[in-house]
Amino acid sequence: xxxxxxxxxxVAQLPFSLCMAYNVRTGWNMPVAARKEHRIHxxxxxxxxxxxxxxxxxxxxxxxxxxxxxxxxxxxxxxxDQRNFVLSDKxxxxxxxxxxxxxxxxxxxxxxxxxPSILERA
Numbered sequence: 001x002x003x004x005x006x007x008x009x010x011v012a013q014l015p016f017s018l019c020m021a022y023n024v025r026t027g028w029n030m031p032v033a034a035r036k037e038h039r040i041h042x043x044x045x046x047x048x049x050x051x052x053x054x055x056x057x058x059x060x061x062x063x064x065x066x067x068x069x070x071x072x073x074x075x076x077x078x079x080x081d082q083r084n085f086v087l088s089d090k091x092x093x094x095x096x097x098x099x100x101x102x103x104x105x106x107x108x109x110x111x112x113x114x115x116p117s118i119l120e121r122a
Contacts, residue, residue, distance in 0.1 A: 044068075052066065052067065
């Protein structure tokens, strides 16, 4: 078997953990999970364990899969704002000019921000 067909080669080439393997019986590509080589140990309260177990059962997946999918999704959201973006020279100038401009005076917004929030009034 050449290296292209191995799961290790697939994992190295793709930015996500789902790879495709050739199914000899049908000739179709079948999804194969990437090899899991690392462990993550966690401490959790009884309440958290119960909640996670119930949610995993409700969605029909294992607790490990539920935790990893949830953590990966949260990590992606957390890192989303840290990604690079590319602008042309014209777009960069417009962007920096917008940042350098003084803030606009919006009386209704200023009033809203000065008043206590609904949570602070309670």
